[in-house]
Amino acid sequence: MKVSRIEHLRVAVQKIEDALPFFQDVLGLEVYKTEVVEDQKVKTAFLKVGEVKIELLEPTSPDSTVQKFLDKGGRGVHHVAFKVEDGVTEALAVCDAKGVRLIDKAIRQGADGLHIAFLHPKSTCGILTELCEE
Ligand code: CMX
Numbered sequence: 001m002k003v004s005r006i007e008h009l010r011v012a013v014q015k016i017e018d019a020l021p022f023f024q025d026v027l028g029l030e031v032y033k034t035e036v037v038e039d040q041k042v043k044t045a046f047l048k049v050g051e052v053k054i055e056l057l058e059p060t061s062p063d064s065t066v067q068k069f070l071d072k073g074g075r076g077v078h079h080v081a082f083k084v085e086d087g088v089t090e091a092l093a094v095c096d097a098k099g100v101r102l103i104d105k106a107i108r109q110g111a112d113g114l115h116i117a118f119l120h121p122k123s124t125c126g127i128l129t130e131l132c133e134e
Contacts, residue, residue: 001094002085007114007132008053012066012078016045016058023047029054037111042066044111055111079128081116088117091131095119107133 013019016034023029029047036043041064045056057078059067069078084091088107096102103118110116110132119129 001091003082004085005083006052007081007083008055008112009080010044010055010057010078011076012057012059012069012074014058014070016043016056019056020045023054023056035111036060040064040066040111046112053112077127079118079130081114081130081132084131084133088115088131088133092117095131100124 011019020031024031024047029049031045031047034043034045041059041061043058043060045058047054047056057066059070061067066078092102092105092107101120101123103120104116107115107117110130114132114134116130116132119131121128
């Protein structure tokens with residue numbers, strides 16, 4: 001597998017508007033778009049630091065996995081997404097062969113036009129990990 005860079009970090013927040021004073025007014029970053037991902041029950045606000053996106057993730061429903069994460073006391077970075085040059089399908093096969101627990105057994109559509117798949121945090125040093133390709 002060839003990981004070329006961190007594509008984005010997603011930060012779980014209860015309300016995007018409550019997080020903006022830090023990200024916008026203190027760090028000086030700008031929200032350049034927002035997107036609702038219906039099937040994941042989240043709203044995302046996109047900011048950029050160089051090439052890396054920081055994406056604020058707000059649950060849109062009480063049964064969103066992000067709401068569950070927050071309810072269990074989770075805060076801050078919710079997951080890290082790595083861009084894989086040789087493709088997510090190939091990377092999933094490598095992970096599977098090496099015994100990494102897959103959340104997504106096949107590639108699927110994610111936010112921001114990316115094709116993605118998640119790996120379970122129990123297999124990835126506690127970091128919910130996304131593999132993605134454009
Ligand atoms: N980071 C690290 N660990 C996490 C986590 C996260 N974001 N979310 C859950 N966990 C941990 C829990 O703390 C728990 O650990 P303990 O057993 O030690 O308490 C464990 O994972 C729970 O695992 P589980 O019972 O298998 O699963 P859950 O029902 O809690 O769901 C997960 C966890 C990761 C499988 C689920 O959130 C998932 O499928 N995530 C992928 C999809 C996703 O996150 N979508 C939202 C974002 C969408 C987007 O960005 O577009």
